[in-house]
Amino acid sequence: MKKRMNGYLLAGLILTGILVGLTLLGIFWTPWSPTAQSTDRFLPPSLNHLFGTDKLGRDIFSRVLRGSGTTLAVALQTIVIGGCLGTLVGAVTGYFGGIADEVLMRLNDVLTAFPSILLALLVISLLGPENRNNLVVALGLVFIPGFARVTRTAFASLRDVNYITSARLMGASNKRILLLHMLPNTTRVLLPALTIGFNNAVLAEASMSFLRITPLETSLGYMLSEAQGMFSAAPWYALGTGLTIAALVFGVGLIGEGLQRLGKEAA
Numbered sequence: 001m002k003k004r005m006n007g008y009l010l011a012g013l014i015l016t017g018i019l020v021g022l023t024l025l026g027i028f029w030t031p032w033s034p035t036a037q038s039t040d041r042f043l044p045p046s047l048n049h050l051f052g053t054d055k056l057g058r059d060i061f062s063r064v065l066r067g068s069g070t071t072l073a074v075a076l077q078t079i080v081i082g083g084c085l086g087t088l089v090g091a092v093t094g095y096f097g098g099i100a101d102e103v104l105m106r107l108n109d110v111l112t113a114f115p116s117i118l119l120a121l122l123v124i125s126l127l128g129p130e131n132r133n134n135l136v137v138a139l140g141l142v143f144i145p146g147f148a149r150v151t152r153t154a155f156a157s158l159r160d161v162n163y164i165t166s167a168r169l170m171g172a173s174n175k176r177i178l179l180l181h182m183l184p185n186t187t188r189v190l191l192p193a194l195t196i197g198f199n200n201a202v203l204a205e206a207s208m209s210f211l212r213i214t215p216l217e218t219s220l221g222y223m224l225s226e227a228q229g230m231f232s233a234a235p236w237y238a239l240g241t242g243l244t245i246a247a248l249v250f251g252v253g254l255i256g257e258g259l260q261r262l263g264k265e266a267a
Contacts, residue, residue: 009258015251019244023072026065034058034066034218042234051240055230060237063223064244070132070219071209071245075201077136082143082201083194089144090151091178095159105152112145117207124213135214139204143197150193154186188263195256199249206245220245 032049038057045052051060089108093101111119123138155178158164167177208214209221220241227238 007258008254008261012251012254012256012258015247016255019068019248019251020072022065023068026062027069030059030062030065032059032062034063042230045236045240052234052236054226054234054237060223060240063218064220064240067218067220067223067241068244068248071202071205071221072248074132074136074139074205074219075198078139078143078201078205079194079198081136081140083147083197085140086144086147087151087190089148090153091155091183093148094152094155095174095178095182097156097159101152104148108145108148111141112149116142116204120204120208121213124208132214135205135208139201139208142204143201146197147193150189151186154189155182158182158185188259192256192260192263195252195259199252199256202245202249202252 040053040057041055043049043053049059089104093104120138120142123141127134167181206221209219210225223241231238
């Protein structure tokens with residue numbers, strides 16, 4: 001069992017590492033300019049153009065490399081906002097309980113009652129779709145309830161264990177107990193939740209860009225939307241872009257599965 005669990009984690013790290021490495025490479029170098037147009041339109045995949053070209057003669061592989069950077073950046077920023085705020089809310093409600101638990105979790109339930117995409121659209125309509133930061137804030141708010149529920153459960157289960165009670169009796173502050181005693185012991189729950197949240201953030205960004213809610217023309221979702229209109233002439237556009245999204249989600253999903261299995265083994 002241990003060998004199989006390590007296999008999930010190893011496979012996920014390798015696949016995700018390759019994709020992240022190519023994405024970082026695309027920030028500094030691409031085989032062709034992602035925006036340069038030419039007369040070589042609708043060329044099929046070849047050694048010269050790995051993913052072919054689109055209706056404007058742009059190299060699709062170069063655009064995927066650049067678009068992956070945008071998608072990854074939005075997903076990471078979304079998880080930072082949603083993960084940090086959600087973990088804070090969950091830690092406070094799970095540890096203190098009482099009025100804080102009732103108020104914050106009822107607010108959390110209100111956010112959960114809205115469909116995630118609808119809530120994101122509502123926030124974007126209030127902030128305006130003009131830039132990427134508004135999309136990050138909108139998606140970050142959408143992910144707060146999920147992280148809050150997971151964290152609340154984890155902290156509540158540790159609140160009355162012996163070593164926490166001992167630390168409290170020895171005069172340890174609540175801040176010290178939360179950060180040094182409880183948070184490290186919830187990582188086996190939080191880390192898999194982060195991988196799931198990251199995958200959901202990637203898909204959410206791709207969905208919003210696919211619908212062209214925000215002007216992220218270099219994101220994978222936007223390119224997939226472009227590919228929809230030329231599927232009959234250049235099916236490789238949708239295939240290359242879609243497989244990149246699928247491979248990224250699959251790789252991070254393998255990491256999450258491996259972490260979950262390791263956590264169960266440690267427990």
